[in-house]
Amino acid sequence: MKQAMTPEEIKERKPYLDWSLSEKEYDYISQKLLHRLPNYTEVGLFSAMWSEHCSYKKSKPVLRLFPTKGERVIQGPGEGAGVVDIDDGQAVVFKAESHNHPTTVEPYQGAATGVGGILRDVFSMGARPVAILDSEHFGEIKADPVMRYKLAETVKGVGDYGNCMGIPNLGGETFFDACYQGNILLNAMCVGLMETKYLEQGNASGVGNSVMYVGADTGRDGIHGATFASADFSKEHETQRSAVQVGDPFMEKLLLEACLELIQNHREWIVGIQDMGAAGLVSSTAEMATEGGAGMELNLDLVPQREGGMSAYEIMLSESQERMVICVKAGHEADVKEIFDRYQLHCAVIGKIIDQPRYILHHDGQVVCDLPVTSLTSDVLEQPGEEKKPARLNQPAAKWEPVVKDAGAILRQLLAQPTLADKTYITRQYDSQVRTNTLVKPGSDSGVLRVRGSHKAIAMCADTASRYVYLDPEIGGQRSVVEAAANIVASGATPLAITDCLNYGDPNDPEIYWELHHSVMGIAKACEVLATPVVSGNVSLYNENDGQAIYPSPMIGMVGLIKNYDHTIPMKPQNLGDYVYLVGDLTDNFAGSELQKLLTGKISGALDQLDLAKLHRTMEQLLKAEQTGLVASCHDLSEGGLATAASEMLFGTGFGLKLQVPGPISQLFSEPAGSFLVTVAKEKAASFTKQVPQARLLGEVTNSHRLEITTDDQVLNQNMNDLEKIWKEAIPCLMKSKA
């Protein structure tokens, strides 16, 4: 094939600038790595592999701050997904991934392929995906029909893919704020289970071993997806969008079953396996070769292709979905092929491992690429960003004091805010029970899944606290982890580890880099204190629209372990007359709260420091109480504070709560980190308070179906049926509005 430009023309005309490769990087590659000018195909490969999406060149220095080790960590970051021991030779495998740009451009397919991609990451490790979670951030939908359409399509995309695969959706979050109007966020998380002995890694080695390609044919889908995802998303790009990736969950289901059959029954045939994600074939193969310390030679004419006339560059960078690469031991190619044939999947040997550390590509009878393997992967120039504390943080606004005249009216308004309102419109489109292990469906603090054949269960959640991160990246980062841990603990599970998706604006802006750096510091610190190492994650930068960045939005996906699922704690009160306790504190700082947004239309102010050690101690005590059967129900306070949490506990039950809360009524709407409402049977009260000394008795569970809270200055007394109606109808009503 003819190269579109000669190396000299490339040097002169610098087309790589459009592909987000800088002149400095180009010069470094030519002078220091290759000692020659790269050809057209090679420059294309470099621009994709050196994009932030593949190389993490900007974020790597910051990511090193994360604690990644722990007693239970079997595999930390760097592989398809993190692997954490859950005893008995079993492990939980999980990772989250962002698909923000594709979802913003084409919500249905973007969301669907986001789910598809993260599933492959997990099953390429040898684990069976058992749950999907999704974190979605939208702009305001009230006055924006396009945003409503995007919400509907995103949800349909997440649902259709997971439903078709038969993997239950166990939770997520849906958040609304104007900062996502031009750039929505879709982070998908997958949790898998495996026998530890089947652990697979994405590496390729052993001279003479084969490189096999399996799954869907390669087409021109999503070419430059990786660089596209790493570039500011402005109007200009709207013309580039024909290369949409289309998901085929049916093919993925076959691929999943075939890969697991191969790994579990014939592990000895293979060296490593990896899915083709961002930057497709080049990224998967180059990373596998780097990982295995090997060289690789591929013949692109052997790659199954859906369209004729694709260039080497297109074949290597295609982001067609549902494809995997396997390094197969010499002599077992036919055996492997037999398995994939049986699932009616394409499978072809496309190359082999060679004895020099080079990455060589043949196409149309020519060598189109001949590079040192590591030049594409580990030799990337790291680019720690310049940092500058954002101006808004130098002088945070004065402390805001809410005036709450009618607490009932405020509560009703809060419950109608889409961020707080019932998400059944969304979760009802997701199958959450398929494969019959779901103990707690979406709608509680965490989703809980039984580990079939054992008495164990795993709990999981996905949380972001972007408003808090915006007001103070470091404390906000800590809060994100505390919020996730609180959800896990509320369900009765011991937090094990986290995965993350770091969603930020343009890192070349020093203020945004500072946000990234400081929020990661906060996350790292909280993970250290709460003993939840980071085992996998993903970075999504350049979340901007016409120069307007989103709030810094690190998403935390946490998984916890319940050793005996009889001790799974429900969110709803169970018995009339049970005592109600507050574990943790309320606060008079409303910076970043839903109340502040409701009453002032914006958020501002400084955050209070968190006492992480104390929060950790409290959670441990609460957990102990849960595991010894002292707790009847538990819910953590998050957006909307105690009043909202209490309402959520009562919805769908016939119960009421009668509480006495010292302090001004406004505090019922404050959002302290890591506080809980807990109900306890009266006869267990003494043991409970002994176990959790700081628990404060607030009142008890009634059968009036009213929420009655007396404070120092006001009484809140609301009929739960009225509140439930408001809460339930808010999102369906907004979605139906014609405005």
Added chain:
Amino acid sequence: MSRVRIYVTYKPSVFDPQGATILDTIQTALGHQEVSQVTVGKFFDLTLPAANLDASVKEIAEKLLVNVNMETYRYEVLEEAE
């Protein structure tokens, strides 16, 4: 009043898993090896006044019926009447 038919199909380079599966079924399950290509599309029949037809159809198609990221369309007038 006119009756208009708007045909919507995937752009040629967009992968159509449904079309691929149907073709495979026709060839293998039904044994019609002689069928060599299947593409799937949708159509919408609209009744609307003849005045300003072109502008109306264009707007309705591009704003609602067609996903311009991955689909293309064309339309024809089926019949015209008063």
Added chain:
Amino acid sequence: MSRVRIYVTYKPSVFDPQGATILDTIQTALGHQEVSQVTVGKFFDLTLPAANLDASVKEIAEKLLVNVNMETYRYEVLEEAE
């Protein structure tokens, strides 16, 4: 080879919520009050030899593409070639 287009629609007695929803959106959200009816259908373009066309198409349509309990179809030849 011929290129054949098979149109599949619901039988008239079968309620099509999709058409109704689209009509509603066109009228209210897009403000095109003048549109008075929308029906939706699918079509399949098949490439196959001209010989025995009618029998082949009938078989493929009735065995696979159409659920005769609720759908009807018709087809037309788009083009003929060697």
Added chain:
Amino acid sequence: MKFAVIVFPGSNCDIDMYEALHTVLGVEVDYVSYRAESLAGYDAVMLPGGFSYGDYLRAGAIARFAPIIPAVKKMAAAGKLVLGVCNGFQILTEIGLLPGALKQNESQQFVAETSTLLVANDQTPFTHKYQVNQRLAIPIAHGEGCYYADQTLLDELERKQQIVFRYVNNPNGSVNDIAGICNEEGNVLGMMPHPERAVEAILGSADGLGLFQSMVEKQVQA
């Protein structure tokens, strides 16, 4: 009594059905591939839920050509019990073992929730452990579950008591609130709700147990 759970490419509630029978009811059950051509030795056939062939075209439309289908029809003709759940129901209508068809939900959205069913006929081999008008909490999860039959067929179904389950709150627009129907002989049942997901109280409901117990007892009597 021996059950067969048919596995089509894209089936995904096969394991749910298997576990309900094997682990919860403790009866003999095997997975049987869609490629098999015989069901000799089995007393009952279960077509599980999922997305056979991706549900491309129409739900259940392509599964109709699977090699196992003639054997399923043979079982039905021989009076053995055949149960299709969700995608299995869709397949049973596509292969003509049950009348009518399943359309996209009226809301045009996938719907997953626990539905309340009314037992409309407790005289079938699948429901004799229930009482007529008994309410059952059974999960549903489908996008194409709107049962359609024209008026003539509907009248006939009503007259011949082929309607086995109805929804209390119709979630998908099915005519006459139909959630499940059987054939005239009563040995083939298709239903959109998932009884196999309702066999353990810790998962939310055990109301589906009666259906499987009915099948097992029926067989023992036979």
